[in-house]
Amino acid sequence: MSSISRKELFSAPNKFQFVQQNYRVFLLKDFNAKRNNSVFSPNKVAFEWENVGLIDLIYFDSDEFIKCPICLDSDLLVPKISNCGHIYCWPCIIKLMNNILKNEEYAKKFKCPICFSNVFLNELVSLRYQIVQKVQLGSVINLCLLFRNISSPLVHFKVNISNSNEKILLEKNEKGAQFQRIGLISNQNDVLLCDLQMLRIRKLENKKNSSEEISYIEECISIIENALELRGVAIPEHEIFLNDTFGLLFSQYNESELLEELEYSFINSSANCGIQSKIKDFFYFYQLFDGQLVFLEPFYVKVLQTEFGSIENLPKALLNVSVTSIKELNLNDQNMRKYKFLNHIPIGSRIHIVGIDLTPFITTKTKKIFEEELGKRLGKKESIKQINCFDLLNSEIKVENCLIDDEIVNFNRSLNFLNEKKSSQNSRMSALNFPVLGNEPNSNRIKTDNVTGYKSNLYKLVQHRNDEDLFPPLMKTS
Incomplete structure (x- = not known):
């Protein structure tokens, strides 16, 4: 694979595209202030790796945890991800650079143990996990109605969007951020403080076990404390850090708060009049509440629209619905043409198109209209x-x-x-006792x-x- 300049924008097909396909990327808020329209190419968001402040990995609860390729441990301490998409323990990286890379000329970079790409120490990004349930036949799921302007790669869950083609990235703590593949992180200091907390807890644990890992943990702590001092951030006392490191690794997106927001977003029917006149400018679709790339098959959206009469009257959420069919796809040009509402998702991403039991949402009249197609399914x-x-x-x-x-x-x-x-018991045996070696x-x-x-x-x-x-x-x- 050809080498790519680290300044190259991520909209181009290159090795960094793996990150966009498999992770949720949060850019530093400073990038939001500096950005201009050239950053948003058609149906894409282009960015530089140096602007990435945090990355979410969507992880199935049934899967085995990722192992660090250096220590081969699944309990990653302050996991860091490189621009090639591979994940390591941060103390392991420090150990590797101290013990193996003796030459000072190369002291700030190393080769990825998996793909052998150059990894620069100052380009490593903190990683968090979002644990989700894998959707299967018979799964009970929650779906949210989403909208996207045809000319924008950004997804919204509000129908009364003013200036709907405006290119606004949501911050990580905002409602609906899980539906965007790229968002903003308002304050990287929170990420550094969380990493510091994990390191201090592990240091206390390893002191009890006389672990050799302590020296590398201390070096990581020193790096974070120096960075916080340069930013003018007060460093908390050790006594504050009493929590378990495991819970600090996870990103949480509150579905109940999003449901409350949805209730108030669509009450004002007058606000919906404007969207009806501009409906041709929008894609609308249902996606899984937790942000997985699981989408409702367009046929079922058509059935719902027939039942409720117009898009603004569609259910804003389909709760506790049973999955009756599921189709897994690797998104390519052919699939893009079939599912045009997905052209904001990077090529090569793995998606799922699901069918559901619509019985609670439709009347007998609508069932008769789609009787043949529903029967086929x-x-x-x-x-x-x-x-x-x-x-x-x-x-x-x-x-x-x-x-x-x-x-x-x-x-x-x-x-x-x-x-x-x-x-063996009969030592004196005649020739008749032995099998004949022939064709007798x-x-x-x-x-x-x-x-x-x-x-x-x-x-x-x-x-x-x-x-x-x-x-x-x-x-x-x-």
């Missing part, structure tokens, strides 16, 4: 159930066959053992017949197990 759902059922039965049969094969092997071993034992019809006949008979009986058992009269299926679908 229901048929696909039943087909998936049947396929899953057959897969389950086939897997059970395979397991049974494996067990039978193991029984045959054990039987052969036992038979061989008995023959050897019999041979009686050679090894008894042993072979026994094994063959056992084998055939076992395989007959498998055949009978597939007979519904003797062994009825585990599940039947109508």
Whole structure:
């Protein structure tokens, strides 16, 4: 992969695009004050890595935690991410630079242990986790109605947006920030103080265990304290830091507060009149509340619009709905043309298009209008159930066959053992006691017949197990 200047804007397809595809990026607020319209290219937000203040990693609660490629520990201490998208413990980086990179000329950079890209110490960015639940068939989810101006890459959850094409990045603590792939962080000092707290807690823990890691932790603490002093920020006393480090690693987005905001955002119907006249300027869609790239299939939005008559009357949130279908896609040009409302998301991102049970939201009249299409989707759902059922039965049969094969092997071993034992007990044996080494019809006949008979009986058992009269299926679908 060709090297990219660190000054290059992230809108270009390069190795940094991995960060945009897989993380939520928060830029320093100073960048917001300096920015101009050239920063916002069509459907993209371009930025430089030096303006990044914090990065969120959306993480499934069912997945194993990321391990540091240096210490191979999943309990990352003050995790830092490089511009190549890989994550490390900060003390591990300091240790690597102190112990391996002896040459002062290269003392401020190292090679990424995974992709071997150059990583500069002053370009490492703090990372936080947002733990989410993975959406699957049957999952109960919450969806939020979102809007995006056709000419803007920024998503809003308010329909009465004044100057809707205005390019405004939300700050991390603002409601709806989770829906934007790029936001702002108002004060990096809070990030530094949080990192300092994690380091001090770990230092106290390691003192009890006489860990060798303490010296590298102290070096990280010194770097943060010097940075805070240069910014004129008062450094808190040690006694304040009494919390657990684990909770400090997570980003939280309050769904209940967002729901309250949604209730008040759409009460004034007069504010909605302006949006109706300009509806052609907007994309509107439903996305998962926690900001995952999970979107409602456009067909279901069409059904809802038919039910409620107009876009401003659509439910602002679809709560506790059951997922009836799910389709995973890697976003490419072809998918962009099909799902135009997603062209604000970086190419290569992994997205999910879901179908839901609309029964609580639509009347019989609307069901009749879309009866054929809803029936097709229901048929696909039943087909998936049947396929899953057959897969389950086939897997059970395979397991049974494996067990039978193991029984045959054990039987052969036992038979061989008995023959050897019999041979050893009878030291005087004639030539008739030995198997004939040739093509004689009686050679090894008894042993072979026994094994063959056992084998055939076992395989007959498998055949009978597939007979519904003797062994009825585990599940039947109508």
